Amino acid sequence: MRVNEQEMGRGRVVLRAEDVWKSYDEGTITVLKGIAFEAIEGQTVALCGPSGCGKSTLLHLFGGLDAPDRGRVAVNGIEVNRHRNLLRLLRHEVGFVFQLHNLIPDLTLEENCLIPTVAAGTKHKTALDRLHQLADRTGLSHRLGHRIQKLSGGERQRTALCRALMNRPKILLADEPTGSLDEQTSATVFALLMDMVATEGVTLVMATHDRGLAERCDRLLEMHDGRIHEVQYAR
Amino acid sequence: MRAGGRGCGMIFLKLIVTNLRRHRIRSFISVAGIAFSVAAMLTVVTILQGAIGMFSGILSSDSEIIVFERNVSDLFFSNVPAAAAAQIAEWPMVQHADAVLFGIVSSAGHPIITCFGVTAADARIAKATWIAGDRATFAQHADDVVLGERAAEFMAANVGSFVPIGHATFHVIGILKTANGFEDGGVFMPLASAQSFFHKEGTSSVITIKLRYKDQAAEFKNMIKAQYPNLIGLEDAEFNRSYSQFRILKATAWAVGGCGLLLGGLGVANTMIMSVFTRIREIAILRVNGFSRLQIGGMIFGESALVSIFGAVAGLTVGTCFLFGLKLIPALHGYVDVTLQPLVMLIVIVLALLTGVAGALYPAAYAMRIRAVEALRFE
Numbered sequence: 001m002r003v004n005e006q007e008m009g010r011g012r013v014v015l016r017a018e019d020v021w022k023s024y025d026e027g028t029i030t031v032l033k034g035i036a037f038e039a040i041e042g043q044t045v046a047l048c049g050p051s052g053c054g055k056s057t058l059l060h061l062f063g064g065l066d067a068p069d070r071g072r073v074a075v076n077g078i079e080v081n082r083h084r085n086l087l088r089l090l091r092h093e094v095g096f097v098f099q100l101h102n103l104i105p106d107l108t109l110e111e112n113c114l115i116p117t118v119a120a121g122t123k124h125k126t127a128l129d130r131l132h133q134l135a136d137r138t139g140l141s142h143r144l145g146h147r148i149q150k151l152s153g154g155e156r157q158r159t160a161l162c163r164a165l166m167n168r169p170k171i172l173l174a175d176e177p178t179g180s181l182d183e184q185t186s187a188t189v190f191a192l193l194m195d196m197v198a199t200e201g202v203t204l205v206m207a208t209h210d211r212g213l214a215e216r217c218d219r220l221l222e223m224h225d226g227r228i229h230e231v232q233y234a235r
Numbered sequence: 236m237r238a239g240g241r242g243c244g245m246i247f248l249k250l251i252v253t254n255l256r257r258h259r260i261r262s263f264i265s266v267a268g269i270a271f272s273v274a275a276m277l278t279v280v281t282i283l284q285g286a287i288g289m290f291s292g293i294l295s296s297d298s299e300i301i302v303f304e305r306n307v308s309d310l311f312f313s314n315v316p317a318a319a320a321a322q323i324a325e326w327p328m329v330q331h332a333d334a335v336l337f338g339i340v341s342s343a344g345h346p347i348i349t350c351f352g353v354t355a356a357d358a359r360i361a362k363a364t365w366i367a368g369d370r371a372t373f374a375q376h377a378d379d380v381v382l383g384e385r386a387a388e389f390m391a392a393n394v395g396s397f398v399p400i401g402h403a404t405f406h407v408i409g410i411l412k413t414a415n416g417f418e419d420g421g422v423f424m425p426l427a428s429a430q431s432f433f434h435k436e437g438t439s440s441v442i443t444i445k446l447r448y449k450d451q452a453a454e455f456k457n458m459i460k461a462q463y464p465n466l467i468g469l470e471d472a473e474f475n476r477s478y479s480q481f482r483i484l485k486a487t488a489w490a491v492g493g494c495g496l497l498l499g500g501l502g503v504a505n506t507m508i509m510s511v512f513t514r515i516r517e518i519a520i521l522r523v524n525g526f527s528r529l530q531i532g533g534m535i536f537g538e539s540a541l542v543s544i545f546g547a548v549a550g551l552t553v554g555t556c557f558l559f560g561l562k563l564i565p566a567l568h569g570y571v572d573v574t575l576q577p578l579v580m581l582i583v584i585v586l587a588l589l590t591g592v593a594g595a596l597y598p599a600a601y602a603m604r605i606r607a608v609e610a611l612r613f614e
Contacts, residue, residue: 060608063523065523065606065607065608065611066608087525087527090522090523090524090525091525096523096524098611102516102520102523102611103520104250104253104517104520106253106256106257107249107250107253111246111249114246115246115520115521115524115526116524116525118246118247118526119521119524119525119526119527119530120525163524167525
């Protein structure tokens with residue numbers, strides 16, 4: 001079902017959550033309590049909050065990996081959690097970057113990045129062109145044929161970023177993307193992430209514990225007691 | 236399942252192969268399981284088909300129709316009045332009719348020797364290559380026998396020897412060579428002697444018929460039905476299809492081979508279950524990156540199909556070599572027909588593939604049901 005595409009004056013809404021509830025253990029632990037949220041095209045949004053406050057859960061709901069108990073989530077006008085929409089969502093609308101790179105170790109960097117295009121049935125030449133474009137911009141061109149085990153932590157996370165952007169998603173969902181990296185690599189990867197997001201015109205929703213990184217996003221949302229509070233709105 | 240051309244297909248294939256390479260020993264054991272099953276099935280089926288072929292070859296020597304007692308489970312129990320052969324031979328459509336009595340005899344160290352009670356005119360005697368002796372002397376004395384080449388060898392007998400068979404002693408008057416293992420390892424007696432020896436005076440096991448014209452077979456069978464209600468006439472091909480002993484043998488061969496494949500299939504199932512359980516997180520990553528359930532299932536079935544194909548090829552190679560090895564053993568000369576039938580090979584390959592697919596059913600269903608959100612928490 002298409003949700004009304006509201007123009008907010010600031011841009012087109014590409015992600016909307018309405019009264020989203022989520023609980024675990026048969027309702028005994030309620031993680032999300034009526035979340036309402038909107039993000040507009042090209043915006044960078046940071047979700048902060050203590051461990052277990054529901055940041056990852058919210059990202060999973062935005063990406064259709066999990067379903068809310070109540071409420072609705074729509075990405076680029078497509079209602080999430082309708083089974084028929086799920087594959088389209090994962091193939092074309094959202095890309096994921098996790099704390100752990102989640103790459104397949106026995107495949108090369110190139111093969112890992114091509115996985116989303118295999119799933120989407122993209123022509124191989126188109127996929128390769130896109131990969132070379134992303135690899136150039138992330139400085140991985142010389143590592144395309146290398147297996148994942150041979151890459152450094154920063155290179156692995158950059159590979160994960162390339163993979164997430166292969167099918168030109170509208171939204172990038174990043175769950176602690178620099179959480180497993182040292183401070184210097186973390187800063188490099190985050191700078192690259194922000195650069196790629198700006199260049200690609202992607203909306204970024206990022207869960208992070210790093211307040212410093214969060215403050216560099218357009219918006220900073222604090223999650224607490226199952227609700228979100230807007231702390232910063234720069235754009 | 237969508238694919239984005241050759242390159243994407245290659246990556247999909249690499250995802251399949253990668254996992255098999257990751258656990259080489261486990262994959263090898265699965266391939267070996269299928270290979271041994273296929274080899275066992277091929278060997279058992281080919282040997283039994285060969286044995287059946289040889290036995291039916293004995294019956295169809297220079298004949299098109301076999302007449303035997305209706306409703307007998309085994310031709311050794313069939314009793315056909317020997318006089319019927321003489322009467323049938325007079326029918327205008329019949330070129331010749333030969334009464335044959337089958338029996339099992341034993342000799343020292345050889346508990347089972349097939350004995351053929353035949354007339355001197357029988358094709359088995361007339362058309363065989365006589366290595367020693369003279370066909371014209373056959374059936375002149377009651378205690379005369381002719382031995383097949385291999386029977387002469389294991390009984391250490393020559394022309395003129397006296398050999399103990401059962402409770403009597405017989406005089407060897409000839410040694411003949413045939414291409415048929417049963418005949419080559421058998422003893423040929425004059426029909427009357429065999430009837431006396433087996434206490435079946437006046438009867439034979441079968442009458443083999445050669446017609447003047449093959450298109451008279453239906454008419455001949457109708458005449459048998461009308462004039463000898465206790466007998467039945469079947470054309471050779473008909474007999475091979477319907478004879479219960481052949482059917483039992485064939486069913487046994489396929490059942491034994493099937494059991495082997497079942498075990499091989501369980502091996503594949505075990506491998507595929509382990510394959511899925513040890514990479515739940517990886518499957519979740521593929522799901523997050525847009526792989527459909529069908530693509531995940533296709534990957535698992537692809538793995539099992541690859542194991543089955545390698546297993547089938549290895550099994551056919553090993554089985555064929557084993558059969559050729561058996562053929563080289565002198566004691567089995569003439570008994571093992573190593574003519575590999577394309578249909579049997581095709582059936583074996585298809586069965587191996589089906590076994591692989593069946594073995595992957597549960598693992599594939601499990602993999603397709605994996606929820607990415609839960610699996611990503613899996614360590």
